Amino acid sequence: MTRNFPHGTPGTPCAHLDLDILRSNARKMAQRCSRLGIRLRPHVKTHKTHQGARLQTEGHFGGIAVSTLAEARFFARGGFEDITYAVPMAPSRLEEAADLGEELPRLHLLLDSETVLEAARGVGRRRGTRFSFFLKVDCGYGRAGVDAEDPRSLELVEALAAADEIDFRGLLTHAGHAYDCRSREEILQVGQQERRVVLRFAEELRQRGIEVPEVSLGSTPTLSVVPESPEEADSWSGITEARPGNYLFYDAFQTAIGSCTQRDIAFSVLATVIGSYPQRGELIVNAGGTALSRDPGPTHVNPHGGFGVLVDPVTAEVLPELSLVSLSQEHGRIRSSSHACLERYPVGSELRILPNHSCLAAACFDEYRVFEKGVEVDRWQPVRGW
Amino acid sequence: MTRNFPHGTPGTPCAHLDLDILRSNARKMAQRCSRLGIRLRPHVKTHKTHQGARLQTEGHFGGIAVSTLAEARFFARGGFEDITYAVPMAPSRLEEAADLGEELPRLHLLLDSETVLEAARGVGRRRGTRFSFFLKVDCGYGRAGVDAEDPRSLELVEALAAADEIDFRGLLTHAGHAYDCRSREEILQVGQQERRVVLRFAEELRQRGIEVPEVSLGSTPTLSVVPESPEEADSWSGITEARPGNYLFYDAFQTAIGSCTQRDIAFSVLATVIGSYPQRGELIVNAGGTALSRDPGPTHVNPHGGFGVLVDPVTAEVLPELSLVSLSQEHGRIRSSSHACLERYPVGSELRILPNHSCLAAACFDEYRVFEKGVEVDRWQPVRGW
Numbered sequence: 001m002t003r004n005f006p007h008g009t010p011g012t013p014c015a016h017l018d019l020d021i022l023r024s025n026a027r028k029m030a031q032r033c034s035r036l037g038i039r040l041r042p043h044v045k046t047h048k049t050h051q052g053a054r055l056q057t058e059g060h061f062g063g064i065a066v067s068t069l070a071e072a073r074f075f076a077r078g079g080f081e082d083i084t085y086a087v088p089m090a091p092s093r094l095e096e097a098a099d100l101g102e103e104l105p106r107l108h109l110l111l112d113s114e115t116v117l118e119a120a121r122g123v124g125r126r127r128g129t130r131f132s133f134f135l136k137v138d139c140g141y142g143r144a145g146v147d148a149e150d151p152r153s154l155e156l157v158e159a160l161a162a163a164d165e166i167d168f169r170g171l172l173t174h175a176g177h178a179y180d181c182r183s184r185e186e187i188l189q190v191g192q193q194e195r196r197v198v199l200r201f202a203e204e205l206r207q208r209g210i211e212v213p214e215v216s217l218g219s220t221p222t223l224s225v226v227p228e229s230p231e232e233a234d235s236w237s238g239i240t241e242a243r244p245g246n247y248l249f250y251d252a253f254q255t256a257i258g259s260c261t262q263r264d265i266a267f268s269v270l271a272t273v274i275g276s277y278p279q280r281g282e283l284i285v286n287a288g289g290t291a292l293s294r295d296p297g298p299t300h301v302n303p304h305g306g307f308g309v310l311v312d313p314v315t316a317e318v319l320p321e322l323s324l325v326s327l328s329q330e331h332g333r334i335r336s337s338s339h340a341c342l343e344r345y346p347v348g349s350e351l352r353i354l355p356n357h358s359c360l361a362a363a364c365f366d367e368y369r370v371f372e373k374g375v376e377v378d379r380w381q382p383v384r385g386w
Numbered sequence: 387m388t389r390n391f392p393h394g395t396p397g398t399p400c401a402h403l404d405l406d407i408l409r410s411n412a413r414k415m416a417q418r419c420s421r422l423g424i425r426l427r428p429h430v431k432t433h434k435t436h437q438g439a440r441l442q443t444e445g446h447f448g449g450i451a452v453s454t455l456a457e458a459r460f461f462a463r464g465g466f467e468d469i470t471y472a473v474p475m476a477p478s479r480l481e482e483a484a485d486l487g488e489e490l491p492r493l494h495l496l497l498d499s500e501t502v503l504e505a506a507r508g509v510g511r512r513r514g515t516r517f518s519f520f521l522k523v524d525c526g527y528g529r530a531g532v533d534a535e536d537p538r539s540l541e542l543v544e545a546l547a548a549a550d551e552i553d554f555r556g557l558l559t560h561a562g563h564a565y566d567c568r569s570r571e572e573i574l575q576v577g578q579q580e581r582r583v584v585l586r587f588a589e590e591l592r593q594r595g596i597e598v599p600e601v602s603l604g605s606t607p608t609l610s611v612v613p614e615s616p617e618e619a620d621s622w623s624g625i626t627e628a629r630p631g632n633y634l635f636y637d638a639f640q641t642a643i644g645s646c647t648q649r650d651i652a653f654s655v656l657a658t659v660i661g662s663y664p665q666r667g668e669l670i671v672n673a674g675g676t677a678l679s680r681d682p683g684p685t686h687v688n689p690h691g692g693f694g695v696l697v698d699p700v701t702a703e704v705l706p707e708l709s710l711v712s713l714s715q716e717h718g719r720i721r722s723s724s725h726a727c728l729e730r731y732p733v734g735s736e737l738r739i740l741p742n743h744s745c746l747a748a749a750c751f752d753e754y755r756v757f758e759k760g761v762e763v764d765r766w767q768p769v770r771g772w
Contacts, residue, residue, distance in 0.1 A: 234627060
């Protein structure tokens with residue numbers, strides 16, 4: 001594949017998107033959710049662009065999930081009308097959420113504590129507004145969310161459902177522990193656990209007369225490995241929506257745990273070789289921690305995997321001889337197991353890097369350069385901050 | 387210490403600078419360089435702000451070092467007239483450097499290969515300009531730079547010094563391996579090695595009749611532990627300038643290896659507790675990998691050190707009971723060894739985090755909020771990109 005830059009050769013390091021892969025990733029996830037009979041509410045935190053979110057929501061109801069209030073404001077301005085801010089609310093930012101809620105038809109928030117419930121009721125009373133809240137449930141990840149087995153969780157939902165200032169939207173969970181898996185089989189099990197925990201809790205609430213309009217879940221790993229069987233489709237019954245996000249880009253981490261193949265990775269970083277040291281079998285590229293993030297990646301699967309996968313920028317061939325062994329701020333150090341490979345990339349040549357974690361690597365850039373069949377067709381600007 | 391926000395309470399996460407500590411760090415480094423009889427050319431890559439660079443250069447000759455061409459352009463616009471772009475030049479960006487060189491009185495570049503030399507000569511000839519170049523020397527770090535013992539390095543300097551299109555500025559090295567140290571004593575040894583390698587090479591070049599105007603070195607660790615002895619001062623003879631950078635902010639990494647104390651850390655991230663889970667002794671704050679970076683820090687010194695040091699935002703007291711054990715995109719998971727400490731920081735309260743690596747954490751923010759004795763006095767905007 002040749003490359004063609006009608007908008008000018010990019011200075012490196014630069015962020016590179018492959019539009020065909022983006023479209024394919026978006027289409028496959030949308031089809032999978034349709035097949036399962038659940039709504040797709042894509043998380044947009046990986047790319048943070050209007051264009052990426054439009055690809056993800058095409059043909060679907062249009063709802064998205066975001067990871068910051070800055071994203072919520074940015075996507076509201078971009079015409080998105082149904083947004084879930086999928087991080088437990090900080091009480092000090094409820095006023096901002098209330099401001100945004102006045103512009104946006106549907107803004108949903110998360111809580112898992114009485115403190116936030118009481119703070120939201122206070123702001124709601126004072127402003128005469130109603131907040132739409134999900135209860136965040138921990139399905140085994142052990143990060144945020146209530147324990148569905150704890151009787152106090154039930155009390156919290158009862159208070160939430162009874163509060164005049166709150167519209168109780170339902171249950172929301174995230175199987176983040178799917179990232180600790182080592183195979184598709186393990187991911188499938190985590191996905192089953194995610195559904196089991198949240199469906200059982202929804203059932204318990206309904207038995208107590210509490211209406212649970214939504215049961216929302218999802219991570220890219222658990223939504224990427226769904227088998228096409230009637231049994232599988234049955235086991236999703238009762239789940240109303242899924243919120244995967246990373247799948248639009250994928251990354252080296254997702255490949256390592258079994259969510260995708262390297263050909264599914266749409267995001268990469270283009271870098272230039274700025275040093276060659278044949279005597280120690282190493283190259284230096286001008287992409288360091290500020291361009292790739294220092295996410296160590298799936299160290300549980302591949303402890304010596306380095307900071308990304310090296311790819312030839314013209315042929316798109318993966319280069320297993322090269323390993324990105326360390327990153328400092330503006331330097332990436334590559335070790336080569338082959339002298340021929342070292343000679344193939346002299347100072348001044350380019351390499352493409354599939355980062356370990358595309359969410360954090362993408363956040364390093366103010367612009368993505370978008371390519372279609374090797375031709376640059378667009379530039380996308382993500383939102384930043386909180 | 388109480389806190390006062392005349393510019394409005396910040397939404398968290400936010401970047402917090404202590405102006406008194408910044409001034410103290412700047413003054414101490416400036417005094418140390420004066421005592422050693424070397425010029426201070428502070429690296430500005432940690433903070434990337436005009437204001438920070440003015441603090442660092444106060445009373446000194448005004449030269450700075452930068453890590454990207456975007457920084458070079460930004461600081462040139464801010465009135466800085468003597469700038470070293472301290473990363474080996476990518477041949478494809480020589481034209482940009484030549485453009486900037488036409489505006490800026492003194493722009494110095496780095497190379498360590500004949501490829502870049504030839505590319506620079508080509509651009510220089512075509513444009514009728516002279517580039518100012520340092521030769522980058524590897525003093526044992528093993529990242530970029532020529533091997534001073536390799537006869538081909540001598541040939542490269544000879545070609546560099548003889549090129550009409552090039553002003554050979556001298557030798558430049560960086561003891562990045564000081565970050566692998568475990569104590570002040572080890573850092574002192576790395577500093578001695580750094581000087582020995584570069585001074586010996588400069589001497590060899592001079593014996594061959596090559597003029598070496600500058601011998602530039604420096605890292606924050608090696609410049610932070612200099613003893614005040616006449617022997618030490620003597621051992622710096624022949625070094626013309628030092629380029630430490632991180633010292634303006636310092637961070638948890640520098641504390642762990644012995645460069646500074648926790649009281650010297652000027653940069654921190656303010657976060658809000660958004661989840662409390664006493665049953666498993668944990669808190670969640672709203673600062674994750676996009677606010678702190680995922681730099682694992684000095685794992686060789688403190689393998690279970692977590693992603694930063696927790697501090698009470700009001701009393702500035704360090705909280706050893708709390709450990710920032712993991713980071714996802716927008717969540718930081720804190721484990722507490724004390725139930726009382728957990729109760730002291732309920733949902734909605736704030737915590738201050740001293741990140742492992744302030745260079746990468748600062749790069750997460752578009753603005754730093756600057757405090758003097760607890761009162762917010764300014765906001766600084768860093769440059770970004772390449």
